[in-house]
Amino acid sequence: QPALTQPASVSGSPGQSITISCTGSSNDVGGYKFVSWFQQHPGKVPKLIIYDVYIRPSGVSNRFSGSKSGNTASLTISGLQAEDEADYYCNSFTSSYTHVFGTGTKVTVL
Amino acid sequence: EEQLVESGGGLVQPGGSLRLSCAASGFPFSTSWMHWVRQGPGKGLVWLSRINGDGTMTNYADSVEGRVIVSRDNAENTVYLEVNSLRAEDTAVYYCIRDLREFNYWGQGTLVTVSS
Numbered sequence: 001q002p003a004l005t006q007p008a009s010v011s012g013s014p015g016q017s018i019t020i021s022c023t024g025s026s027n028d029v030g031g032y033k034f035v036s037w038f039q040q041h042p043g044k045v046p047k048l049i050i051y052d053v054y055i056r057p058s059g060v061s062n063r064f065s066g067s068k069s070g071n072t073a074s075l076t077i078s079g080l081q082a083e084d085e086a087d088y089y090c091n092s093f094t095s096s097y098t099h100v101f102g103t104g105t106k107v108t109v110l
Numbered sequence: 111e112e113q114l115v116e117s118g119g120g121l122v123q124p125g126g127s128l129r130l131s132c133a134a135s136g137f138p139f140s141t142s143w144m145h146w147v148r149q150g151p152g153k154g155l156v157w158l159s160r161i162n163g164d165g166t167m168t169n170y171a172d173s174v175e176g177r178v179i180v181s182r183d184n185a186e187n188t189v190y191l192e193v194n195s196l197r198a199e200d201t202a203v204y205y206c207i208r209d210l211r212e213f214n215y216w217g218q219g220t221l222v223t224v225s226s
Contacts, residue, residue, distance in 0.1 A: 104154040
């Protein structure tokens, strides 16, 4: 099961919006609503910020939003803030009853 | 309070084996899917395995199937990951995780170093 494809890096200025893509296939992202997104700051444990494509857990800022079209899921961060600088990973359930993570995206706030 | 505490990591020689443990508390363990994920130094997250609440269903990533066994003891609120035929590329922090959706919670991880 190959990793889902994410851009290696995305950057933006404070206040801007950025979008991170997560591309898979009909056997994972495209076939199920079970796409999650995780944020990981250096040296920290990953934190769930989106599950089931677009649902935000309690306590997660509404500046984070998720969507999906075909085999590609997307995470949008609006009103970019310095604290959003981190690594972001998508995760999807697969047709093999396994899960797979994306390759990870480093977000830099300029 | 929900808690996951991994143990069992350490320095292992190539070809060796390890059994990682994850002690859970503060949530309905026996009805929770549990996952293992690892992260090599400076690398991304890699999903390894999952087990359902009563231990009757297990799934593995292709990259480790045949070398890894996940199990659980609901009487002890503990999930295990046995990793065999260890090689250098298995060096990583291994995380125990409750659910990957709504009830997601991560342990702090245990470091496994494979080296001679």
